[in-house]
Amino acid sequence: MNASSTPSRRRVVIIGCGFGGLEAAKALSTEAVDITLIDRTNHHLFQPLLYQVATAGLTAPAISGPIRHILRKEMARGNLTVLLGEVKTIDAQARQVTLAGGEQVPYDELIVAAGATHSYFGNDQWAAHAPGLKTLADAFDIRRRVLTAFERAELSSDPVEREQCLTFAVIGAGPTGVEMAGTMVEIARHTLSREFRNIDSRRARVVLIEGAPRVLGAFPEDLSQRAREQLVDLGVEVLTGAQVTDIGPTGLSYQTRAKTADGSERLESHRLPTRTIVWAAGVAGSPLGRELARSTGCNLDRAGRVLVQPDLSLAGHPEIQVVGDLASAKSYLDPQAPTPVPGVSPAAKQMGRRAAKNLLHRMKGRETKPFVYADYGSLATIGRKAAIAMVDMPVFGRVKFSGFSAWLFWLFVHIYFLIGFRNRLFVMWDWAWAYFTAQRNARVVPDAPTPSTLPEHGGSRQAA
Ligand SMILES: Cc1cc2nc3c(=O)[nH]c(=O)nc-3n(C[C@H](O)[C@H](O)[C@H](O)COP(=O)(O)OP(=O)(O)OC[C@H]3O[C@@H](n4cnc5c(N)ncnc54)[C@H](O)[C@@H]3O)c2cc1C
Known part of the structure; x- marks a missing residue:
């Protein structure tokens, strides 16, 4: 496949050009190896800002870039080939991967960095009504659903349908769910507030539903509580301890636990009528994890991630390494007490x-x-001027803060880590504009179906 390879050089194949694959390719490009980097998309995506595309704050090119362009300097060295293709099978015995079109790419060394996908915990039929957010296509789909729900409400004369259209549900209060809910409220209360005649967009409800007892469960309890307060201040309805049991085209069902008079607990069932649901509750390893298990006999964890050796390789296959979200890895800072990554x-x-x-x-x-x-700490944004942060600072050690200062910090960190000077400049400009005007610049939905022909739910995806 790699025409420029010299037979004596090791052939390294890297699957996936997300954060893990990109770093591996950069690091190896200065070495005497022949690298083939394969991705099913032509772009590297900065997922931490994907919710901004889903909520019409940023355009896709602001948070993504063509892989060939990002790696142009590395490719100029002559030992890196980039291929657009989806890896379907991995043959660990023959040491080759096969792409969706049947093309075979042999390797001596393999790095699998294929990331993660959504998990609906065995209820895959929910996906049609509650899309998750992982790719640009997901973001376009969610943006279309959110914006056209307001359009449908404006058009409808049925109060029940209008209510459904003006109710938005986000399932899962991890970082993605929290930022989606906070931003959807901002759209309803500020961005669209003066643009409709028949509806008052400010009346829209945004309901954040979480099965665990608190939001942002990976953060300490005090920060999690601050996050909840900021969400409520913004106007989000927060439901914790609520297990979703069903999702359909016109709403979802969930259960909560209630105490009875004798002190025991009973389950109470509830229904939330809504036409727009975002799934931010479950993550599973890429299907290539199962493919590796089939081909090498390696073990997977419950989320389908590959259990790797301490050095990130597979047991019995030192030539295969798995990195990033697909790896169930441990950190060996203290070799006696490794911690999950x-x-x-x-x-x-x-x-x-x-x-x-x-x-x-x-x-x-x-x-x-x-x-x-x-680990230098964690950040989560909640919405305009609202965030929480837990960061390691020189001299002070681990510092926790929230509110406006955490939001500003979050903003600068994300701009700093964006790839490309142009993207940093554009994002900075768009955010400054949004801050002062509450406007969101990416609201154009190409060829959006007119509200009367909108699919009830689970309509086809549209790229933009
Ligand atoms: C909405 C969202 C918000 C997030 N926010 C944050 C945040 O604020 N901070 C933070 O630190 N982390 C955040 N994360 C997590 C972070 O983005 C991931 O941890 C990181 O992207 C993992 O990197 P990766 O290289 O393992 O996978 P990815 O970055 O997902 O890259 C995987 C790559 O593999 C490609 N690929 C997959 N399957 C195949 C195949 N079969 N063949 C070829 N190519 C394939 C994909 O196209 C993709 O380019 C967020 C994630 C999401 C989805």
Whole structure:
């Protein structure tokens, strides 16, 4: 496949050009190996800002870039080939991967960085009514649903339908659910507030539903409580301890636990009529995890992520490494008490770099090193001027803060980590504009179906 490869050089195949794959490719491009980087899309995506595309705040090119352009300097070195294609099978015995079109790409070393996908916990039929947010296509789909729900409400003369259209549900109060809910309220209360005649968009309800007892459960309890207060201040209805039991075209059902007079607990069933539901509740490893398990016999965790060795390789297959969200990895800062690595972009980047280094160690006959995750803290945005932060600062150690200062900090961190000077400039401008005007610049939905022909739910996806 790689026409420029020299037979004596090791052939490295990297699957996926997200955070993990990109870092691995960059790190190896200066070495005497021939790299083939395969991705099913032509772009690298900055997922942490995907919710901004889904809520019409940013356009797609502001948070993504063509892989060939991002890696142009590395490609100029002559040992990196980029292929647009979806890997379907991995043959660990023959050491080759096969793409959807049947093309075969042989390897000596394989780095799998295919990321994660949505999990509906065995209820895949919910996907049609409650899309998740992972790709640009997902973001376009959600943006269309949110914006056209207001259009449908404006058009409808049926009060029940209008109520359904003006109720938005977000399932799952992790970082994605929280930022989606906070921003949807902003759209209803500020962006659209003077643009309709028959409806008052400010009356729209945004309901955030979480099965656990608190929002942003990965944060300490005090920050989680601050996040809840900020959500409520913005106008989000927060339901915790609520288990979704069914999702359909005109609403969802959920259960809560209630105390009875004798002190025991009973389940109460509720119904939320709504036409727009966003799924932010479950994550599963890419299907390539199952493919690796089939081909190598490696084990998967309950979320379908690949259980890797301390050095990120597979047991019995040192030539295969798995990094990023697809890896169920541990950090060996303390080798006696390894800790689970979270599914976040800094971890994926660090794993990508570690995999590249370990690959070179092995080539030189040296020992590989276990992965150690350098955790600098966590941030979550909630909406305009609202966020929580837990950050390691020199001298002060771990500092927790929330509100406007955390939001500003979140803003600058995300601009800093965006790829490309042009993107940073555009995002900064768009956010400044949105801050002062409450306007969102990416509201054009191409070829949107007219509200009367809108699918009840689960309509076809549209790219933009
Ligand atoms: C909405 C959202 C918000 C997030 N917010 C934050 C945040 O604020 N902070 C943070 O640190 N992290 C955040 N994350 C998590 C972070 O984005 C991930 O941890 C990170 O992207 C993982 O990197 P990765 O390289 O493992 O996978 P990804 O970045 O997902 O990349 C996987 C790549 O593999 C490609 N691919 C998949 N399957 C195949 C195949 N079969 N063949 C070829 N190519 C394939 C995909 O196209 C993709 O380019 C967020 C994630 C999401 C979805």
